[in-house]
Amino acid sequence: DAKTTQPNSMESNEEEPVHLPCNHSTISGTDYIHWYRQLPSQGPEYVIHGLTSNVNNRMASLAIAEDRKSSTLILHRATLRDAAVYYCILRKARRDNYGQNFVFGPGTRLSVLP
Amino acid sequence: GAVVSQHPSWVICKSGTSVKIECRSLDFQATTMFWYRQFPKQSLMLMATSNEGSKATYEQGVEKDKFLINHASLTLSTLTVTSAHPEDSSFYICSASTGELYNEQFFGPGTRLTVL
Numbered sequence: 001d002a003k004t005t006q007p008n009s010m011e012s013n014e015e016e017p018v019h020l021p022c023n024h025s026t027i028s029g030t031d032y033i034h035w036y037r038q039l040p041s042q043g044p045e046y047v048i049h050g051l052t053s054n055v056n057n058r059m060a061s062l063a064i065a066e067d068r069k070s071s072t073l074i075l076h077r078a079t080l081r082d083a084a085v086y087y088c089i090l091r092k093a094r095r096d097n098y099g100q101n102f103v104f105g106p107g108t109r110l111s112v113l114p
Numbered sequence: 115g116a117v118v119s120q121h122p123s124w125v126i127c128k129s130g131t132s133v134k135i136e137c138r139s140l141d142f143q144a145t146t147m148f149w150y151r152q153f154p155k156q157s158l159m160l161m162a163t164s165n166e167g168s169k170a171t172y173e174q175g176v177e178k179d180k181f182l183i184n185h186a187s188l189t190l191s192t193l194t195v196t197s198a199h200p201e202d203s204s205f206y207i208c209s210a211s212t213g214e215l216y217n218e219q220f221f222g223p224g225t226r227l228t229v230l
Contacts, residue, residue, distance in 0.1 A: 034218070036221075038158075041205070041224070041226070042223055042224060043118075043120075043207045043209075043221035043222050043223045043224045044158070044207070044209075044221045045221070046218060046219075046220065049218065087157075102148075102158075102160075102209070102219060103160075104150075104157045104158040104159075105157060106157050107157060
């Protein structure tokens, strides 16, 4: 799977938007962009995923650059419960990547200040 | 939907004993399950990939005789840490693939193992 790079840590104030960047310059045309987050002492939690178009769900928005070499996870209003490690992961569609695992980088540790 | 459970959530055992951790997909069938290990302040590291009805595939450096994986059904995989030692103390996390096109995985809540 192609590699992603993320900042080690970020801080945000509560109730403010947070933009978490991810660079994936070697992304291929069949790579989906996944975001997971891990709260302390818990397993990773799915946040959002996309391929080419921007995506929105109840948790966050995903903005994908036109050349797909970078993406940004947007939390519209950070809460204290959003403090976690956020992982940006590239995954091929199942038909091309049957049964393979996710490769987790170090992720971005988000701190939310009250 | 797509919930994965693990049992137990935490366990403390004596050195030399064996510990079994269960991973269940509660509302979907998982042909593939994965086992990860996470040490404090580190990221998740894949230990093995488990396909229902077949032998697990272990990552390099993971002892298959020490970490026994069984995937007997489409909803259950087990990891047994045999002859546990303090260095095996870690956070063990399983995940299961839904089989959807985008290959999403759902993760269990993890099991904290402490070996005394």
